[in-house]
Amino acid sequence: MKKLFRTLTILFCALAPASGAKAASSVAAPPVIIFDTDMGSDVDDAGALALLHRLADLGEVQLAGVIFSSGKNRFGVGVCDAINTWYGRGSLPLGQYQREDIGDPNNLYSRQIATATNVYRHDVIDRAPDLVTVYRELLRAAREGSVTILTVGHPHGLVWLMRDTEGARLVTNKVSRWVAMGGTPEQPGRDWNLGENGTGAYMDELLANWPTKAYFSPVGETVITGNRKLPATPKNNPVREAYRLWNNAIEKGRSSWDQVAVLYAARPQLFETQPGRMRHTTGPNVVWEPKAAGAMHYRVLPKISEAALAETIEDLMAQPPRKGGW
Numbered sequence: 001m002k003k004l005f006r007t008l009t010i011l012f013c014a015l016a017p018a019s020g021a022k023a024a025s026s027v028a029a030p031p032v033i034i035f036d037t038d039m040g041s042d043v044d045d046a047g048a049l050a051l052l053h054r055l056a057d058l059g060e061v062q063l064a065g066v067i068f069s070s071g072k073n074r075f076g077v078g079v080c081d082a083i084n085t086w087y088g089r090g091s092l093p094l095g096q097y098q099r100e101d102i103g104d105p106n107n108l109y110s111r112q113i114a115t116a117t118n119v120y121r122h123d124v125i126d127r128a129p130d131l132v133t134v135y136r137e138l139l140r141a142a143r144e145g146s147v148t149i150l151t152v153g154h155p156h157g158l159v160w161l162m163r164d165t166e167g168a169r170l171v172t173n174k175v176s177r178w179v180a181m182g183g184t185p186e187q188p189g190r191d192w193n194l195g196e197n198g199t200g201a202y203m204d205e206l207l208a209n210w211p212t213k214a215y216f217s218p219v220g221e222t223v224i225t226g227n228r229k230l231p232a233t234p235k236n237n238p239v240r241e242a243y244r245l246w247n248n249a250i251e252k253g254r255s256s257w258d259q260v261a262v263l264y265a266a267r268p269q270l271f272e273t274q275p276g277r278m279r280h281t282t283g284p285n286v287v288w289e290p291k292a293a294g295a296m297h298y299r300v301l302p303k304i305s306e307a308a309l310a311e312t313i314e315d316l317m318a319q320p321p322r323k324g325g326w
């Protein structure tokens with residue numbers, strides 16, 4: 001994280017098209033992903049960030065930066081830095097929500113991992129720059145229409161980004177899609193990411209103003225991972241430790257909502273998309289309207305079995321980093 005500006009310079013070079021090469025390549029570039037997470041509340045965020053790093057190692061995505069969205073337990077940002085460092089990307093830009101109106105104050109693993117800088121060799125514990133500032137820097141550096149914003153926590157940061165004049169312009173120019181882990185109940189129902197912990201207050205504004213296609217991934221509750229191959233990884237793997245600390249998920253396993261959303265962002269061919277509309281009703285409740293037209297909202301559902309999903313996710317979470325702490 002110390003090397004933010006150097007990293008951004010490298011990112012500019014990596015993401016900018018070479019002169020005259022704009023239309024020359026016939027191979028689609030991997031999606032540039034900004035990962036926006038409520039790391040620390042549940043443990044699937046740790047699994048999802050591991051998955052994303054491994055997919056970046058494989059060249060299937062470019063991971064541009066990580067945004068931590070909770071204002072109530074600030075150590076989640078340190079876990080993000082520990083995982084980034086484990087995968088050899090400790091200088092990846094990190095942003096953080098600075099207010100305290102949103103988030104889950106509970107702590108099961110984030111303080112323990114964030115403060116253990118001697119074990120995980122990271123340098124961010126609980127403080128990173130404001131998320132709007134970092135979103136703007138990442139989007140300025142990206143090619144037009146190249147960015148996927150992937151939210152696996154409360155997406156209120158996107159409201160703050162859209163309230164910013166330059167931020168709104170950058171979203172329109174640089175972002176091709178918003179992928180969100182979020183429930184799609186066909187009767188109004190509580191949703192953790194899109195409604196709980198204060199997020200419902202932001203949803204009408206977000207859904208009314210967001211200018212790109214939005215993909216909602218609801219699946220993952222019965223896709224259990226973290227307990228088959230992850231336990232065999234080294235004990236100083238912060239992802240393994242997060243699963244151990246979170247209700248002993250390293251033995252019991254845990255639902256994989258956030259990893260399924262990551263997998264959609266990287267491998268959309270494994271999913272079908274259904275048009276409809278996501279609508280906030282009251283408080284923490286949302287409803288998915290499958291017959292509504294014109295909203296640019298899609299529900300994404302896997303075409304492969306839950307067993308195949310779990311196997312794919314566990315494999316990717318447990319493979320060693322290409323470079324880094326292994």
Ligand SMILES: [Ca+2]
Binds near residue numbers: 037039044152153
């Ligand atoms: Ca999450």
